[in-house]
Amino acid sequence: MHHLSRRSFIKSTTAASSGLFLIPDFLKNVPSNRLNVAVIGVGGRGQANWSKIPKENIVALCDVDDKRAAAGYKIFPNTRKFKDFRVMFDQMSKEIDAVIISTPDHTHFAATMIAMELGMHVYVEKPLAHNVWQLRALKKAAKHYKIVSQMGNQGHTTNGIRLIKEWYDQGILGEVREVHAWHGTFNFAPGNYFTKPETFPPSVDPVPDYLDWNLWLGPALFKPFNNAYAP
Incomplete structure (x- = not known):
């Protein structure tokens, strides 16, 4: 190495x-x-x-x-x-x-x-x-x-998660048969995450000059560019 x-x-x-x-x-x-x-x-x-x-x-x-x-x-x-x-x-x-x-x-x-x-x-x-x-x-x-x-x-990097894992590894919790988990529902404002294309299938938009679309796709199958993919 x-x-x-x-x-x-x-x-x-x-x-x-x-x-x-x-x-x-x-x-x-x-x-x-x-x-x-x-x-x-x-x-x-x-x-x-x-x-x-x-x-x-x-x-x-x-x-x-x-x-x-x-x-x-x-x-x-x-x-x-x-x-x-x-x-x-x-x-x-x-x-x-x-x-x-x-x-x-x-x-x-x-x-x-x-x-x-x-x-x-x-x-x-x-x-x-x-x-x-x-x-x-x-x-x-x-x-x-x-x-x-x-x-x-x-x-999953907090001390609470690590402590539970240590308890589990040491057998303190015994056999775990069921886990209950929950989270609060986030109310994201429009525009914070990806927006849906206006039409389906998505329209073909011109690729911006600042973006290399082929490299953005990488190993994925080719798709024509749409602004919703890389806003």
Whole structure:
């Protein structure tokens, strides 16, 4: 594994507010121990993630949408920028310690698997993958390549969840036969999340000049662009 001396100290504990892994206090601000982090998906949720690690080295930014990534590009004017994460991995595989993946759901598996195969630690947003086979493949890869990985499900990083798991692992709860769970219904204002296309099947809209639609689709089947897909 590359850069073991810098990576071995990474802990898998997380910040409940951000979901990102924490670096132990005694290692913070030590130049030789700063992580070289690549960000795939710079705008939106990606910005919420990379902004939580200001003391690490952001060495690469990758986004198919120049408009959404503009704020991040402005903050890191000298950081290398890419549209295709495959090109980024190919050119910078020896320079990256960890990757934050905050892309649309359908590209999570591909980007995560490539990163782990290169020995990079990974934080990836939920959902982790599209099916059970992909999930099992990622689990095996994380174990095989001995890397730290985390899916960004912030609600499951709290102390209460960890305590229940410890009780279960130690047999304190006995045989669990039924679990009751609930959540409050969120009343999202219009426009906060994806809106439905005005017609179905969706109309074909012109692709904005700031978006690489083919790279946005990634491994997904080709679909003509519609503004509802990538607002």
